[in-house]
Amino acid sequence: MATVTNWIDHLNKPADQVAGAVYPGAGSSEGLLVILAIIVWIGWHVLTSKSESEELERLARKRHGANDHKSNITDW
Incomplete structure (x- = not known):
């Protein structure tokens, strides 16, 4: 878990004073x-x-014809 209790103070710290990531698994x-x-x-x-x-x-190998849709082909 993160140990940050006051975000305003934490975010205002210089980068060299921040102790690492504020989320787990980093x-x-x-x-x-x-x-x-x-x-x-x-x-x-x-x-x-x-x-x-x-x-x-x-x-594409089936080569359907132009009117095959009229025959109610289910595997179109």
Whole structure:
């Protein structure tokens, strides 16, 4: 937990007198979590792009005709 009891005094202190971050979990774990989040974010985009490309290729192979929508095709 943060040990700040008076924010006005804390914020008016010079930067060299502030004793560190005022929120829990600050430190080297933050950097690791950011790196992990970036890896997950990029991985999600790669997997999503791959699955959408496969789906679009599958639909393109079907070669629907101009009037196929009139036949109530459910897998359009």
